[in-house]
Amino acid sequence: MSTYVQPVNEVKDPIKKEDSNLNKPQTPQIIGGLVVSAILLVYLLFSQEAVQPLLLVIGILLGYTLFHARFGFTSAFRRLASVGNGQALRAHMLMLAVAVTLFAPILAFGLSFFGGEVSGYVSPVGISLLVGAFLFGIGMQLGGGCASGTLYAVGGGRSVMFVTLLFFIVGSTVGAYHLPFWTEDLPSFEPVSLATSTGLGYGGAWAVSILLFGVIAWITLVIERRRKAPKMAPLPSTSGWKRIFRGSWPLFAAAIVLAVLNALTLMTRGTPWGVTSAFALWGSKVAQFFGVDVASWGYWQGNVEALNASIFTDSTTVLNLGVILGAFLASAAGGLFKFSKLNLKNVAAAIIGGMLMGYGARLAFGCNIGAYFGGIASFSLHGYIWGILALGGTFVALYLRPLFGLSVPKSKDSFC
DSSP: OOOOEEEESSSSSSSSEEEEOOOOOOHHHHOOOOHHHHHHHHHHHHHHHHHHHHHHHHHHHHHHHHHHHHHHHHHHHHHHHHHHOOOOHHHHHHHHHHHHHHHHHHHHOOOOSSSSOOOOOOOOOEHHHHHHHHHHHHHHHHTTHHHHHEEEHHHHHHHHHHHHHHHHHHHHHHHHHHHHIIIISEEEEEOOBBTTSSSOOHHHHHHHHHHHHHHHOOOOHHHHHTTTTOOOOOOOOOOGGGGGTTTTTOOOHHHHHHHHHHHHHHHHSOOOOOHHHHHHHHHHHHHHHHOOOOGSSGGTTTTTTTHOOOHHHHHHHHHHHHHHHHHHHHHTTTTTOOOOOHHHHHHHHHHHHHHHHHHHHHHTOOIIIIIIHHHHHTTTTHHHHHHHHHHHHHHHHHGGGGTTTOOOOOTTTOOO
């Protein structure tokens, strides 16, 4: 029986298959992925603080979850903007609802596994945020994935995403160099927390947040009915306990798991899950190697020691490596790991998209994970503004994607 299913490459339209059965597990790749994960885990156990190996495990679980459910931020925004499908965005609202429910007591009482301070991502609101989030919205639609999407797509073998990642790093580094101009020379306001800046407290901020998520979910349902949006294509899957390890998870299940893992990250390292600060670190280290005086940049003032330390001391780097490994294991378990083809158009889109995302993430104090997910979960106003501006960038990108041979869902499609 023919059916339409979501492809691994979210840039493409749903593909027609004769059946929705899974491929066989790629046993050699699974063994290789487990061996590499074990070696890295042992290295971190013996060379770093106890936080780092635990974060590697959390990162692997994040990557496995993201790939297993194809939990997208880029595709969620694109489906809503193009045809009005809000299924994935409602999964975001569930994820955020679970996250604020967990974050509220953690932040209120300073709950931590290792006894350190705990703080959320609450960042300033200004021109830097507005421009950065808008650029990121355009970039993620051209680059083929957001920050987390880039990592899990690299783990799944999408060749063009290696290009996106490379220029994501370049853009992040340039953004770090330019950041003082955007934050000090242009208008900016103090950070606003729904919990601590309003008198609501964490209980009141939680209630307001839940109400907002419900309203947003309701709005997406209204939009779907009015636009008669096509449904999301299903994913090839299996049944029973095997579905835990291969096949696919429903979006709502992945939303809950991601929220729990983000809360565990907060309690482990003292801050929520983030992705792109590591890109700025990697790029700055490379620039420093070639003689650039990176330590003099305003971005690195107060944290110069990170430039001279091993990247394995950086918790975000460890999380990122874990996400890539987890996605690799998930793709191999589903028999889906393979390198994809490159062409001039998708490489050009990856270069532009990666640069815009990297630069935008630095200006906006984070990406879809650090600013949108982590910011909103931390009750920060900047997280909501990030989402609105990134959605605005997505609308613009819908007109740019066809220039690079990238698909855009259409209202007459059966699935999107």
